[in-house]
Amino acid sequence: MKSAEEFDAVIVGSGAGGGTMAFGLTRKKMRVLILEAGPRFNPFEDYKLAEETWEQQGFPHKPESEGRQTFAELQEIGPELDDLQSWNAVAGRTNPTKRRSPHKYHHVRGVGGSTLAFTGESHRLHPDAMQMKTRFGVAADWPVDYKTLEPFYSEAERIIGVAGPENPGARWRSEPYPLPAHAPGFPSQKLKAGAEQLGYQWDQNSRAALSKPYHGRPNCNYCANCNRGCPRTDKGSVDVTFLRKSEATGLCTIRTGVTVLRIEAGEDDRVKGVHVIDEEGTSEFIPTRRLVVSCGAVETPRLLFASGIGNESGQVGKNFMETIAWTSSGLHTENLGSYRGLPGDSICWDFNAPDAIGDGVVGGVRFSTGVGEAALNGPTAYARRVVGGWGESHKKRMREVFGHVLSVGSIGESLPNPGSFIDLDPEQKDANGIPLARIHSHLGEGELKRLDFMAKTAREILKASGVTELVEEYGSLSHFSATHVFGTCRMGENPDDSVVDEFGRSHRWKNLQIMDASVFPSSGGGESPSLTIEALALRAAAGGG
Amino acid sequence: MNFSRRHFVKQASCAAAGSSAGLVAIGQTEREDATPLQIGLRAWMNTLLPPDDFSPGAGDLGVHFEIEQHAKSIHNYELLLQRGMKWADDQVKAMGKADFAALDDEDRVKIIEVAEADEAENSVPRQFFFHTLRDGVNFYYGHSESWPGIGFPHPPQPIGFPDYARAPDTAP
Numbered sequence: 001m002k003s004a005e006e007f008d009a010v011i012v013g014s015g016a017g018g019g020t021m022a023f024g025l026t027r028k029k030m031r032v033l034i035l036e037a038g039p040r041f042n043p044f045e046d047y048k049l050a051e052e053t054w055e056q057q058g059f060p061h062k063p064e065s066e067g068r069q070t071f072a073e074l075q076e077i078g079p080e081l082d083d084l085q086s087w088n089a090v091a092g093r094t095n096p097t098k099r100r101s102p103h104k105y106h107h108v109r110g111v112g113g114s115t116l117a118f119t120g121e122s123h124r125l126h127p128d129a130m131q132m133k134t135r136f137g138v139a140a141d142w143p144v145d146y147k148t149l150e151p152f153y154s155e156a157e158r159i160i161g162v163a164g165p166e167n168p169g170a171r172w173r174s175e176p177y178p179l180p181a182h183a184p185g186f187p188s189q190k191l192k193a194g195a196e197q198l199g200y201q202w203d204q205n206s207r208a209a210l211s212k213p214y215h216g217r218p219n220c221n222y223c224a225n226c227n228r229g230c231p232r233t234d235k236g237s238v239d240v241t242f243l244r245k246s247e248a249t250g251l252c253t254i255r256t257g258v259t260v261l262r263i264e265a266g267e268d269d270r271v272k273g274v275h276v277i278d279e280e281g282t283s284e285f286i287p288t289r290r291l292v293v294s295c296g297a298v299e300t301p302r303l304l305f306a307s308g309i310g311n312e313s314g315q316v317g318k319n320f321m322e323t324i325a326w327t328s329s330g331l332h333t334e335n336l337g338s339y340r341g342l343p344g345d346s347i348c349w350d351f352n353a354p355d356a357i358g359d360g361v362v363g364g365v366r367f368s369t370g371v372g373e374a375a376l377n378g379p380t381a382y383a384r385r386v387v388g389g390w391g392e393s394h395k396k397r398m399r400e401v402f403g404h405v406l407s408v409g410s411i412g413e414s415l416p417n418p419g420s421f422i423d424l425d426p427e428q429k430d431a432n433g434i435p436l437a438r439i440h441s442h443l444g445e446g447e448l449k450r451l452d453f454m455a456k457t458a459r460e461i462l463k464a465s466g467v468t469e470l471v472e473e474y475g476s477l478s479h480f481s482a483t484h485v486f487g488t489c490r491m492g493e494n495p496d497d498s499v500v501d502e503f504g505r506s507h508r509w510k511n512l513q514i515m516d517a518s519v520f521p522s523s524g525g526g527e528s529p530s531l532t533i534e535a536l537a538l539r540a541a542a543g544g545g
Numbered sequence: 546m547n548f549s550r551r552h553f554v555k556q557a558s559c560a561a562a563g564s565s566a567g568l569v570a571i572g573q574t575e576r577e578d579a580t581p582l583q584i585g586l587r588a589w590m591n592t593l594l595p596p597d598d599f600s601p602g603a604g605d606l607g608v609h610f611e612i613e614q615h616a617k618s619i620h621n622y623e624l625l626l627q628r629g630m631k632w633a634d635d636q637v638k639a640m641g642k643a644d645f646a647a648l649d650d651e652d653r654v655k656i657i658e659v660a661e662a663d664e665a666e667n668s669v670p671r672q673f674f675f676h677t678l679r680d681g682v683n684f685y686y687g688h689s690e691s692w693p694g695i696g697f698p699h700p701p702q703p704i705g706f707p708d709y710a711r712a713p714d715t716a717p
Contacts, residue, residue: 049700049701049702050700050701050702050703051700052687052688052689052700053687054700054701054702055686055687056683056684056687183710184710185709185710186709186710186711186712186713189710220705221702221704221705221706221707222705222706222707222709223701223702223705223706224701224706224709225701225702231702231703232702334712335696335712335713335714336712336713337696337706337708337709337712337713339697339706340706340708340709340713341706341709341710342709378686378697379686379691379692379695379697380682380683380686380687382695383682383685383686384679384682384683390593390594390657390661390678391592391593391594391595391654391657392595392597394594395594395595395597395599395600395694398694398695399599399694399695399696402695402696402697403695403696403697403713
């Protein structure tokens, strides 16, 4: 182990932001120390998809691989919104109360961060979604435009091995995807036919899953379970892409099980280092010349709050944007074998531009195949959420419907509002005495309109695709259930209304950088954020101080 | 005694991750030293998820042992199993027969229908029915022997589903 003084930079967190920063800095021959609160996962041993209990096990979280957060009371749900409530054919309404319920902030603490459990959609942001303030008077403009970011998108795609279609749509490209798109699965073929019948374009999705062997990793074998961890390493999570390459340089050291308690400020507007505690309870101070914080849009503001650093603008924790999501699932007349394939292998971008929905609704949405992400791809899920019952009739029904579920998932723009923010819980603390992050979430009128559009369109597409009976719907109204979170340390040109600049550099603290989705000024219209985080990080590492 | 649904769901969600993986290794379904509770539970599970031409019943796969083991990690669950099975046996004795396990399939179904229909949400029969069904389904479909009838061919790995772009019935 090198002494702390031998490192040129310390990075807190090893997900899409931190892992990519490590790649970018080690490429510049800088010595990097990553402090990761969670464990390291071994894809070949930890992801149990070859066992018959694969469905019961889910993503194999380990001790300390999930942080704790609390929730402030969420908003009431009036009866006028009944059509947007979550339900399934067995349980009925999944939230029988009159108030949104806090389900979960889905994340992974571990080497590779939440990319370990992500689906692996690899999206560039719609160019128009980066100018929301100028064009629509909402959220804030990005201080970097698509043209500037494009080379870094391309580079990230090459490192990952993204497989994507030839037609780029609104996201113009300087070069083709590194790998050809995956052939659409049988369920996607049905959705494509249905969507096109309605006049919608249904394309192959760009995916961080290998369609051919690439950089020593095998191609995908379509097991449909990206979210439970990929035991083949064909999914482009950060541990097997950016971090693997970083560690191969010999310049990147990763310490797992190390929790950063606070950042210590120094003189001349520089931070001195971080106070940490390891799994054995040993505390130490790690000095650094450059500190990168990459803990995500919930934990990054928590660390800044706990340290009393970085909030000169008053914007830390504010502008919290969450995953606005809806999934409708139903039974197709045919057996589709929909437990197979690549989750999210096809997508509709028709309503992704910020003004695409119309009727005064600002902010875009996308639609995609949703069976895998809804986890309706195994016998237990069918039994518990689709079929129900018991006895001979249960088993007969299982035989009749297994493989028939078809799902359309949708994710939409989330815009900042005063009711959505992160602060420190005044009462609850972690084992180290640090207050937990508290999530405040409010769905504004725009979010509700978008959700309504998402639900109606998802149902419409399913019906046109041959679904005769809905069996489950799950959306953000009934439950806070977010994987993509943004905005709580947003970047901008003006230090008065943003926390960091276009390279993630603190406006005040000269050697403090933030690199995760907390810097996003707007969320985009349903794009998955990891590729944009990685492009921002590559650019920041290359030129950002 | 707390037999409320919320109580069990809350505790079960905490325990499930740690319990399901280790318990499926129990392959033994008939034991010479089986307790009356185990004998009754086996019959109960074989009625909830019965054998048919395609797959064995839940009791045949040892799901009752898994539930019994699982119950050790949840406060009051073992007691619920004991009282629930006693309730079932008491119903049977009132019919002039020995116990639940001694009934034929048709009569077992009738007893379970009574438990399911109990309107008192926190009653022993209703909670016994709800939790043994919920956990029984979870454990049952974690056995590959339960899959042939529904057409799920194998765990997702190591071979995946390379035929994913074709209709399942046209796959070789």
